[in-house]
Structure formats: structure tokens, C-alpha cells
Amino acid sequence: MKAFIGTILFYIFLVINTLSIMPVVIIALFLPGSVMKNTACWWNKVNLFLLKYCCGIDYKIEGLSNISKKTALYVAKHQSMYETFLLYNYLRKPAFIVKKELLYLPVFGWGMHKADFIIIDRKKGKESIEKIERQVKKLMKKGQSVVIFPEGTRVPFGKISGYKSGAYGVYSAMNGKIDVIPIALNTGKFWGKGQFVKKPGTVIVKIMPPIQFKKNVDKKEFIGKIEETIEIEQKKF
Numbered sequence: 001m002k003a004f005i006g007t008i009l010f011y012i013f014l015v016i017n018t019l020s021i022m023p024v025v026i027i028a029l030f031l032p033g034s035v036m037k038n039t040a041c042w043w044n045k046v047n048l049f050l051l052k053y054c055c056g057i058d059y060k061i062e063g064l065s066n067i068s069k070k071t072a073l074y075v076a077k078h079q080s081m082y083e084t085f086l087l088y089n090y091l092r093k094p095a096f097i098v099k100k101e102l103l104y105l106p107v108f109g110w111g112m113h114k115a116d117f118i119i120i121d122r123k124k125g126k127e128s129i130e131k132i133e134r135q136v137k138k139l140m141k142k143g144q145s146v147v148i149f150p151e152g153t154r155v156p157f158g159k160i161s162g163y164k165s166g167a168y169g170v171y172s173a174m175n176g177k178i179d180v181i182p183i184a185l186n187t188g189k190f191w192g193k194g195q196f197v198k199k200p201g202t203v204i205v206k207i208m209p210p211i212q213f214k215k216n217v218d219k220k221e222f223i224g225k226i227e228e229t230i231e232i233e234q235k236k237f
Helices: 001-030 033-055 082-092 100-104 108-114 126-141 167-173 219-234
Strands: 057-062 072-076 093-099 118-120 147-149 179-186 201-207
Touching: 001 033, 001 082, 001 108, 033 057, 033 082, 033 108, 057 082, 072 082, 072 167, 093 100, 093 126, 100 108, 100 118, 118 126, 118 147, 126 147, 126 167, 147 167, 167 219, 179 219
Parallel strands: 057 201, 072 147, 072 179, 093 118, 093 147
Antiparallel strands: 179 201
16 A cells, blocks of 8 residues: 555656656757756656655666766666666766657657657668667767667566667677677566556666677677676576
């Protein structure tokens, strides 16, 4: 019962937080992209505060020293919205690769575009991948890191979905001259896919050292190495 009440309170304050920041988001649309990114960071911080004090969900990040000081590709498990709040703030406002449907969110869809999020239209297949590669090249040359969820969608805690080839496309677009940093996490234990009531506990996010690939690594080996590295760490949760 306590978890249910806490969840209700969280959503009430989430709506208030979102509505209160909307005027700022609208103004930020006409200002430099850094303003939108800072606005997103503030919104995330408030949401993390609400989740802690309404739902009892705190967090611990391991491997902060593995965050790259240069442009990097972060490949992370995706189990809930919680990790998007954390990763955006701690990984220095990276560009996320997100599905096209999120652009339809009022105001926030425009905000994602302004904040340099990379949009993927999964219906267009190869054409969409080529567009992503062009966008990634442009952003990374400006020093922007990128986060991709290699399974392509949220996956329940303890489950594995097929790892997709998107990360390999990004790696190839940069000619292999980029760190690939895997991230394991357990957010789905407390905020699972399709789970309304949030469970109290401590989220653990493990940022691992960059994966070392041999020169001219092929797609199958690349994807397999990412999956193996992440899933071995997942089993420790």
C-alpha cells in the first residue's frame, strides 16, 4: 500500500514538474542547444529527487572513472525511464538514439530534437541507419558522445532481447576510432516495463571500461562482444 501511495504522489509531482518546466522548454527552442540540455538536466534531477522521496528509489553509480573524457559510444541496457534520467546527467549530456514516435510528444518531442537527440525511424530500415550514421558523425566531430540501447527497446529485468546492429553502424561511421563503453544496470527491479507501482530499493548502474576490439572487427563479433560483456555483468545483479 505504501509503495502504491508513493507512486501516486510521484506521478502527481511529475506532472507538476513537467508543466512548470514547459514554458522554459518553449523559450529554449529559440536559444542555443546548450540551454535545452541544461533544462533537461534540471528536469531529470527533480525526477530523481521525487523518485527517492516518494518511492524510496535511490541510486549508486559504479565505474564513474570509466566515463570518457573524449567522445564515446555508450551501449546500455534499457529497462525503464530511470536510467535515461541518470545517464543523461552523468555522461555529460550525450545524444540519445531514440525512436521516431517520441517526437510526437507535445513540446518535449521538439526539445529532444533541439538537444541533438538522434531520431530513428525503424520502418525505414537501411535508409534510417544511413541517416543515423551521418548524424552521429556530425555530432561526434563536435565532441558529443552518444548513448544507444543495443536491444532497441526496454527489456524486463533478468531478460535478454536480441542485440541489434545499430551500435556497429555508429562504430563503423567513426572508422572504429571511438571508445565503446558498456553499461549494465538493474533499474527494472524497481521500475519495470509495464509496472505502475514503483518498488523501493537502490538502483545500481555499472559503467565498465571500454571494450577492446581487434582492427576491422566484423558486425557479428562486435555485437556478440557487447552482449557478452553486458550480460555477464547483468547476472551479478
